Each structure stands twice: as structure tokens, then as C-alpha cells.
Amino acid sequence: MKNRSILILILGLLSAIGPFSIDTYLSGFPTIAKDLGVTVDEVAYSLSSFFIGISVGQLIYGPLLDRFGRKKPLMIGLSIYLVASLACATANSVEVLIAARFLQALGACVGMVAPRAIVRDVFPVEETAKIFSLLMLILGVSPIIAPSVGSYMITLMGWHSVFYMQFGLGVILFLACYFALPESKKPDESISLKPKAIILSFIDILKVPQFYTYAFAGALISAGVYAYLSGSPFVFMKLFGVSEKEYGWIFGFLAGGLIASSQVNNLLLKKYSSSQVVRVSLRVQTLVGVILCLVSIWGWLNLYSALALVFLFLCCQGISYPNSSALSLYPFTKSIGGASALLGALQMCFGSLAAAAVSMLSNGTSVPMTAVMAGCAVLGLIVFATGVSKLKHG
Structure with a gap:
């Protein structure tokens, strides 16, 4: 039980390294923009580049994790993250920051692919949704403490300090993985790393109905969360006039919904199947997203209604994500690294597009x-309903 708890803790921390790298600097967008002489929207492109880097990087690490085992690619990725964190800390232009954030994402994304693969290596299939919920418990701590810590550091020591902190935490995680994380899969020399073979492997994964149904639906729904991440600094700090510190507390409060609901999910799974739970959560999340959009269009959105509706949206995400992820990976064994990478790449690809869309559509x-947010939820529900219908009649 002790080794199991340590393993889950390390996997949860690995999963959190990417989100932590986002959450700690969001409140600093205005400060970074002022320091570098650019607009907040231009700084937001560093968030988009991070999402794109994670999308591309996961497709690289998937085959590597299947070919060389889990640990070696993991250590390489964390090393890249450390170098890139220092580059972000010393950036003197928005262009350098955007490029460094892309490189940082290439390192951080291994912490998103490897844990999913290791969970499938170590735990029984019927437990994967529950383990993903436990990882979200650890993952959810990041958006609660990271924005507050980041905002205080930015206020006291400047925005560069946030990236030095990320470097320091990266070192700690590197050492923890090196000394305490066991190898869960032996290298497999039968896995080809030739581009054609990798592409064909991804195509084979995409042809599996259960994968594309839950992976695409889950990725689209998750993209709504990234739209919130991209747009929330402007909405809360510029439109509603909250301070950087207040924004940190608000961000943490909203993330609390994600944590609480992910643990409620474990209780629901004792009585209902993952497919039943995700069906209801996707419908509710879509309804909340549409209401949020309409209230905004009609000019009725204020600080408190925004907090309530976004909180509900994130609560649904805490239930949708672990179940859709577990169901999408269920059919795979040998190619679990590739499937995990493709799942994560889809999530981040749609996330980066959603974040970029918020910036490009900015109208004050x-x-x-x-x-x-609403559009992503509606599309996700449509994909889910269409895919499940085919699964039932397949």
C-alpha cells in the first residue's frame, strides 16, 4: 500500500508539471506585457505556444515510451524542461518567451504521457478511472496554490522569479523520478521508430471506435477549459477589476470544483459505470457552457455569475475527464504509450486552438x-453522441 501511494503521488506530480507551468504565470500577463512593451494578447501567445508544444511533444514521446520503456524518455523530457525553464526566466522579449515556452512544453509533456501509460501498466483495467481521479486530486492542487504563489512572487520579485521557481521544482521532480520511480515496462525492440511505422501505428489507434469516440469527445470538452485559462486573466482582472492576488484566490477557488468533483467521481463509480457517468456529465457540462455564453452575450454576466457558472463547468470536467480518458485507453495493451500520446495530443491540440481562438476573437x-467554452462543449457532446450510437450498433 505504501509503494502504491508513493507511485500515485509521483505520477500525480508528473501530471501536474504542465498545468503548474501554466497556472503560476497567468496572473502575471499584465506585468509581463508592460515589462516587454507588448499587449496582454501578445503575451497570451506564449500560452498558445505552450499548448502546441505539448501537442507535438506527446506524439514524440508515445513511441519512445513504448520502445525504450517508461523511465528513460521521462528523464530526458524532464531535462529539456529544466533547460527551457531557465530560458523563460531570462527572456528579454516576447518572441524569446514564446519560443522558450514551446521548448518548455516539449519537456513538460512527458509528464502527461508517461503517467497514463504507467497507470495502464501497473493497475487493473477496471481501476484506471479511479486512479485517474486520484491523479486529478494531486493535479488539482496545482491550480489552487500555483496562481496565489505565482501572483505573490510576481508582486515581490518580478515575473522572472516564477520561472526560476519552476526550474527548482523541476529539479526536485527529476530527482524523485530518478531515485523513487520504478520502471513499469521493459524496452520493446519490436516497436519501430521509423516515421512511416509510427504514423501507421497512430492511424491504427485512431481506427478503434472506442478510442476515437471518447478521445475526441473528451478532448473537445477539455478545450473549453483551456479557453477559460486563456481568457480568464482578461475577464476577471480587466473586466471585473480584481487584483492579481484576488485573481489567484479566484483561480484556486474555481479549481476546487475540479478537485472535489474528481473525488465525487470515485463515489459515482461504485454504483455506475464509467460510460454512464460520462454520458450525464457531458450533457450537464454542455448545458452550463451554453448558459454561460448566453448570459455573456445578453450582458448579464458579472463577477458572481461568472464564478458560479465556471465553477459548475469545471466540476463537470472533473467527472468527464477521468472517465473519458480511461474508456479511450481501455482497448490497448502493447501500444498504450502511443494511445496515451495520441489522447494527450488531441486534448492539447484542441486546447491550443481554443486558447488561440479566444485571443484572436478578443473584442473587449x-x-x-x-x-x-460553449462551442467546445457542444461539439464534444455531438461527437460523443454520434460515436456511442455507432458503438451500440457496431
Whole structure:
């Protein structure tokens, strides 16, 4: 039980390294923009580049994790993250920051692929949704403490200090993985790393109905969360006038919904199947997203209604994500690294597009953020309903 708890803790921390690298600097967008002589929207492109880096990087690490085992690629990725964190800390232009964030994402994304693969290596299939919920418990701590810590550091020591902190935490995680994380899969020389073989492997994964149904639906729904991440600094700090410190507390409060619901999910799984739970959560999440968008369009959105509706949206995400992820990976064994990578790449690809859409549609109101959130939810529900219908009649 002790080794199991340590393993889950390390996997949860690995999963959190990417989100932590986002959450700690969001409140610093205005400060970074002022220091570098650019607009907040231009700084937001560093968030988009991070999402794109994670999307591309996961597709690289998937085959590597299947070919060389889990640990070696993991250590390489963390090393890249450390170098890139220092580059972010010393950036003197927005262009350098955007490029360094892309490189940082290439390192951080291994912490998103490897844990999913290791969970499938170590735990029984019927436990994967529960383990993913436990990982979200650890993952959810990041958006609660990271924005507050980041905002205080930015206020006291400047925005560069946030990236030095990320470097320091990266070192700690590197050492923890090196000394305490066991290898869960032996290298497999039968896995080819030739581009054609990798592409064909991804195509084979995409052809599996259960994968594309739950992976695409889950990725689209998750993209709504990234739209919130991209648009929330402007909406809360510029439109609603909250301070950087207050934004940190608000961000943490909203993330609390994600944590609480992920643990409620474990209780629901004692009585209902993952497919039943995810079906209801996706419908509720879509309804909340549409209401949020309409309230914004009609000009009724204020600080308190935004907090309530976004909180509910994130609560649904805490239930949708672990179940859709577990169901999408269920059919795989040998190619679990590739499937995990493709799942994560889809999530981050749609996430980066959603974040970029919020920036490009910026019009000085909350509508771009809320409209993209609602649109992602509606599309996700459509994909889910269509895919499940085919599964039933397949």
C-alpha cells in the first residue's frame, strides 16, 4: 500500500508539471506585457505556444515510451524542461518567451504521457478511472496554490522569479523520478521508430471506435477549459477589476470544483459505470457552457455569475475527464504509450486552438471566452453522441 501511494503521488506530480507551468504565470500577463512593451494578447501567445508544444511533444514521446520503456524518455523530457525553464526566466522579449515556452512544453509533456501509460501498466483495467481521479486530486492542487504563489512572487520579485521557481521544482521532480520511480515496462525492440511505422501505428489507434469516440469527445470538452485559462486573466482582472492576488484566490477557488468533483467521481463509480457517468456529465457540462455564453452575450454576466457558472463547468470536467480518458485507453495493451500520446495530443491540440481562438476573437468583452467554452462543449457532446450510437450498433 505504501509503494502504491508513493507511485500515485509521483505520477500525480508528473501530471501536474504542465498545468503548474501554466497556472503560476497567468496572473502575471499584465506585468509581463508592460515589462516587454507588448499587449496582454501578445503575451497570451506564449500560452498558445505552450499548448502546441505539448501537442507535438506527446506524439514524440508515445513511441519512445513504448520502445525504450517508461523511465528513460521521462528523464530526458524532464531535462529539456529544466533547460527551457531557465530560458523563460531570462527572456528579454516576447518572441524569446514564446519560443522558450514551446521548448518548455516539449519537456513538460512527458509528464502527461508517461503517467497514463504507467497507470495502464501497473493497475487493473477496471481501476484506471479511479486512479485517474486520484491523479486529478494531486493535479488539482496545482491550480489552487500555483496562481496565489505565482501572483505573490510576481508582486515581490518580478515575473522572472516564477520561472526560476519552476526550474527548482523541476529539479526536485527529476530527482524523485530518478531515485523513487520504478520502471513499469521493459524496452520493446519490436516497436519501430521509423516515421512511416509510427504514423501507421497512430492511424491504427485512431481506427478503434472506442478510442476515437471518447478521445475526441473528451478532448473537445477539455478545450473549453483551456479557453477559460486563456481568457480568464482578461475577464476577471480587466473586466471585473480584481487584483492579481484576488485573481489567484479566484483561480484556486474555481479549481476546487475540479478537485472535489474528481473525488465525487470515485463515489459515482461504485454504483455506475464509467460510460454512464460520462454520458450525464457531458450533457450537464454542455448545458452550463451554453448558459454561460448566453448570459455573456445578453450582458448579464458579472463577477458572481461568472464564478458560479465556471465553477459548475469545471466540476463537470472533473467527472468527464477521468472517465473519458480511461474508456479511450481501455482497448490497448502493447501500444498504450502511443494511445496515451495520441489522447494527450488531441486534448492539447484542441486546447491550443481554443486558447488561440479566444485571443484572436478578443473584442473587449467576455463573449470570446464564453462562446469558445460553449462551442467546445457542444461539439464534444455531438461527437460523443454520434460515436456511442455507432458503438451500440457496431
